[in-house]
Every structure is written in structure tokens, then in C-alpha cells.
Amino acid sequence: MTDLTSLTLAEARKGLADKTFTSLELTDAHLSAIEAARVLNAFVMETPEQARDMAKAVDEKIAKGDAGPLAGIPLGIKDLFATKGVRTTACSKILGNFVPTYESTITSQLWRDGAVMLGKLNNDEFAMGSANETSCFGPVGNPWRREGSNTTLVPGGSSGGSASAVAALLCMGATATDTGGSIRQPAAFTATVGIKPTYGRCSRWGIVAFASSLDQAGPIARSVRDAAMLLRSMAGHDPKDTTSVDIAVPDYEAAIGKSVKGMKIGIPKEYRLDGMPAEIEKLWSEGAAWLKAAGAELVEVSLPHTKYALPAYYIVAPAEASSNLARYDGVRYGLREQAKNITELYENTRAEGFGAEVRRRVMIGTYVLSAGYYDAYYLRAQKVRTLIKKDFEDCFAKGVDAILTPATPSAAFGIGEKGGADPVEMYLNDIFTVTVNMAGLPGIAVPAGKDAQGLPLGLQLIGRPFEEETLFSLGEVIEQAAGRFTPARWW
Ligand code: GLN
Numbered sequence: 001m002t003d004l005t006s007l008t009l010a011e012a013r014k015g016l017a018d019k020t021f022t023s024l025e026l027t028d029a030h031l032s033a034i035e036a037a038r039v040l041n042a043f044v045m046e047t048p049e050q051a052r053d054m055a056k057a058v059d060e061k062i063a064k065g066d067a068g069p070l071a072g073i074p075l076g077i078k079d080l081f082a083t084k085g086v087r088t089t090a091c092s093k094i095l096g097n098f099v100p101t102y103e104s105t106i107t108s109q110l111w112r113d114g115a116v117m118l119g120k121l122n123n124d125e126f127a128m129g130s131a132n133e134t135s136c137f138g139p140v141g142n143p144w145r146r147e148g149s150n151t152t153l154v155p156g157g158s159s160g161g162s163a164s165a166v167a168a169l170l171c172m173g174a175t176a177t178d179t180g181g182s183i184r185q186p187a188a189f190t191a192t193v194g195i196k197p198t199y200g201r202c203s204r205w206g207i208v209a210f211a212s213s214l215d216q217a218g219p220i221a222r223s224v225r226d227a228a229m230l231l232r233s234m235a236g237h238d239p240k241d242t243t244s245v246d247i248a249v250p251d252y253e254a255a256i257g258k259s260v261k262g263m264k265i266g267i268p269k270e271y272r273l274d275g276m277p278a279e280i281e282k283l284w285s286e287g288a289a290w291l292k293a294a295g296a297e298l299v300e301v302s303l304p305h306t307k308y309a310l311p312a313y314y315i316v317a318p319a320e321a322s323s324n325l326a327r328y329d330g331v332r333y334g335l336r337e338q339a340k341n342i343t344e345l346y347e348n349t350r351a352e353g354f355g356a357e358v359r360r361r362v363m364i365g366t367y368v369l370s371a372g373y374y375d376a377y378y379l380r381a382q383k384v385r386t387l388i389k390k391d392f393e394d395c396f397a398k399g400v401d402a403i404l405t406p407a408t409p410s411a412a413f414g415i416g417e418k419g420g421a422d423p424v425e426m427y428l429n430d431i432f433t434v435t436v437n438m439a440g441l442p443g444i445a446v447p448a449g450k451d452a453q454g455l456p457l458g459l460q461l462i463g464r465p466f467e468e469e470t471l472f473s474l475g476e477v478i479e480q481a482a483g484r485f486t487p488a489r490w491w
Pocket of ligand 1 (some may be wrong): 177
């Protein structure tokens with residue numbers, strides 16, 4: 001039998017349906033792979049017993065012929081998703097050993113459709129970061145290394161565990177979340193596919209909140225088709241999330257292989273940054289050429305407010321975070337420090353429980369929302385956000401179907417290499433991705449090539465609201481042209 005961990009989700013679905021192997025065999029193969037890859041630190045909690053129980057139960061269903069669309073598929077779950085009876089920490093000390101008594105809507109939909117949970121995946125603390133270095137469980141290793149080097153690189157963040165595990169063949173797909181790029185940037189750093197759906201496409205219920213008006217969940221997978229399969233199960237209206245939208249979930253997989261002939265693809269001139277590495281430029285032109293060869297029409301477009309997106313994001317996101325994180329007070333969840341009175345309890349618990357980056361965000365957020373500065377910062381950032389959204393609307397109004405950009409300004413970097421002295425250096429990673437969250441649009445990152453050191457690079461496609469299907473069709477064209485990339489195993 002071929003190595004079961006190297007199958008794509010679509011191939012595994014066929015093998016399970018044809019009874020070539022069982023879900024228990026598939027699950028066991030992944031559990032062994034996880035055990036052998038602990039050095040990557042991708043999983044913060046392995047749930048082998050639960051995984052085997054779920055696999056056995058689904059095998060019975062498959063035998064009876066009543067299996068769901070993801071029957072028997074082993075997945076990893078970002079530790080931001082509440083999982084009933086299984087520790088959920090957002091990779092923060094402040095949540096301690098919090099064990100939810102409820103299941104997030106997204107994960108319950110995955111289990112409804114037959115998926116199997118292998119465990120919980122590492123992420124940046126409260127999803128704040130671009131390198132998975134702020135996790136209280138320590139950094140995650142990227143399965144990719146520079147050619148001829150033993151340096152461990154970051155897998156990106158905040159969904160670093162998800163991306164690393166999918167790329168290292170530890171799970172067939174993973175859940176992830178994206179507030180400013182946390183699905184797409186790690187996907188680009190690990191040669192995996194990640195899609196951030198339109199805001200409102202997936203329920204946020206049961207996901208630890210970072211910045212509620214920007215947060216959106218989506219899958220990280222090994223192929224565009226796999227991502228489409230996962231999103232179909234994850235998406236949908238949920239009365240428990242008032243921002244989730246009540247429109248039918250299409251069969252995303254049907255978009256794979258659909259012609260992109262005549263589609264108008266915008267190339268935004270503002271994304272051509274000064275000092276952008278030549279390799280990124282080259283990747284971008286190659287991507288454009290592939291889409292053109294498939295029959296798409298390329299047009300230059302302008303998104304004039306792009307340069308304000310990052311500063312505005314780093315006001316809006318911390319503002320919402322400071323409000324969302326107020327609930328961690330030492331009373332309701334997890335950690336509770338010793339104190340003489342209630343004020344001291346809050347202070348001691350929050351000082352001890354939050355890491356440096358989270359504390360920085362809470363302070364920035366509180367500052368920009370404070371009475372004297374609200375108009376100057378928060379209100380202004382909200383106005384900028386409206387302008388960013390309008391840039392995209394103007395573009396789509398001219399008939400543009402999707403926008404092609406690089407996913408990240410560089411390939412993966414080494415652990416500890418960035419942001420030590422200046423956090424802005426780290427924030428710059430999100431330069432191509434935050435605009436999409438600010439505008440609430442869908443965006444997909446697809447592996448498209450490698451840099452001179454052999455590291456993967458991704459391209460991003462941005463779509464109209466609720467037109468994820470267009471992104472899957474176009475993404476697959478890039479995937480077909482670029483080929484798929486797997487890291488050489490060193491762990
Ligand atoms: N890197 C960005 C930040 O730190 C985005 C994180 C995310 O999308 N969760 O805020």
C-alpha cells in the first residue's frame with residue numbers, strides 16, 4: 001500500500017469509498033507520523049484515543065453506506081477552536097487548562113460530515129503573530145528548509161501549526177483562522193493551499209475571538225480541491241453568529257476545472273513595492289502568464305489606499321482585541337493568580353497570563369479607544385477601512401473578477417530572525433493580506449514556485465464577496481501550472 005499520509009484528501013476519499021483502506025488505518029498512519037514529527041511542535045495536544053474512536057465509528061458508517069462527504073478523513077484543529085472535552089488554549093497561558101463544554105460550529109460541522117480529529121494545533125497566542133513565535137507552547141518548525149541549511153524556519157502565523165502539519169503530512173487538512181493573513185501567509189510559507197472565505201461565510205461561534213470584525217475561519221490543505229472540499233463542510237449560516245450570512249453553500253469542488261476563459265484578472269499596481277525581491281516579481285508575472293494562457297484577460301488596476309491598510313489594521317485589530325480579551329480576568333477562565341483584592345487579581349493574572357505581543361496589542365487597543373484618542377486613531381482607521389473596501393468595489397464594478405497579488409513579501413525566515421527589535425518588521429509580513437480582511441473579501445493563497453534557496457512562495461487571488469468558487473477555479477489553474485511541492489523530510 002502507498003504511504004497513506006501522502007494522499008490528498010480527494011485520493012483518500014476514493015480509497016475509503018473503494019475500501020482500499022479503512023479510516024482507522026488512515027488515522028493510525030497519521031498518528032504515527034505525528035509522533036515521529038514532534039520536533040516540529042505542530043500539535044499542542046494529540047488526541048489519539050478520540051481519533052481512533054471517531055475513525056472506528058465512521059468505518060462502521062462507511063460499511064453501511066451512510067457516510068458524509070468527509071467520512072474518515074483525519075484533520076488537525078487549530079487550538080483557537082473550542083472542542084468539547086478537549087483542552088482549548090488559543091496557545092495562551094491565560095486559558096491554562098480550559099476545557100470547553102461545547103464544540104465550535106465549524107468543528108461540529110466537520111464531525112457531522114465524518115471527519116476525524118487528530119488533535120489540536122499550535123498557533124500564535126490568540127492568533128496574534130505572523131511566525132507562530134508568540135505561542136505559549138513555543139515556536140513551530142517549518143518542514144521546509146533552505147537548501148543546504150539546517151536552520152529551522154518559521155511556518156508563518158498565526159496558523160503555523162496548521163500549515164506545518166499539513167505540509168509535513170501529519171494531517172490531511174486543518175482548520176485555521178485569518179484576521180490579517182493567518183491562513184494565507186502560513187500557506188504560502190509551507191507550499192500549502194489556504195483560503196480565507198468572505199467575512200460571514202463561516203460561523204465564528206466557538207472560535208476564540210481576536211478581532212471580531214476581521215476574524216474568519218477557513219481551511220489549510222494540500223491542494224485546491226482539498227481546500228474546496230473542506231470549505232464546503234466548514235461554511236454555512238449559523239444563527240449563533242449574527243455576522244454569519246444566510247446564503248446557500250455551493251459545491252465548491254464543482255468549480256475545480258471550470259474554464260476561466262474570459263475572466264478579468266486585476267493586477268494592482270500598488271502591490272508592486274519598492275525593494276520587492278526580484279523572485280516575488282517573477283512569480284507574480286509567471287502567475288499572470290499562466291492565467292492568461294488559460295484564457296483570462298489581465299488588466300492593471302489601482303487600489304489607491306493600499307498603503308494605509310497595514311497601519312489601519314494595526315489600530316482596528318488591537319482595538320477589537322483589547323475589548324475581546326477583557327474577559328480574561330482570572331475569574332472566568334483558566335489562570336488565576338494570587339491577589340489581595342479584585343484589582344490586583346486582574347492585574348496579576350493578566351500580567352502573568354498574557355505574553356508580550358498580546359500585552360502590546362491590549363495596550364495599543366486601549367490607547368486608540370481611549371476618550372482623547374478615539375477620533376484621531378480608531379475613528380480615522382475605520383474611515384480608512386471604508387476607503388480600502390471602496391477601492392475593491394470600484395475595481396469589481398469595472399468587471400474585474402479577481403485580483404492577483406503575491407501572498408507574502410518574502411519566503412519563510414528563521415526562528416528569531418524577525419521582529420525582535422522592532423515589531424513592525426514582523427507586521428510587514430501581512431502587507432498583501434490585511435487589505436482583504438479590511439474589505440471582508442475572500443482570498444486564497446496557492447503555492448506557485450520557489451525562491452533561489454528552494455523555499456516555497458505563494459500567490460494570492462482576491463475575489464468578490466461570496467465568490468469563492470472563482471478563486472478555486474483560478475487557483476487550480478495556478479496549481480496545475482506550478483505543480484505541487486513537498487518538503488524533503490528531515491525530522
Ligand atoms: N499577523 C497578523 C497579526 O498579527 C494577522 C494575524 C491573523 O490573521 N490572525 O495580527
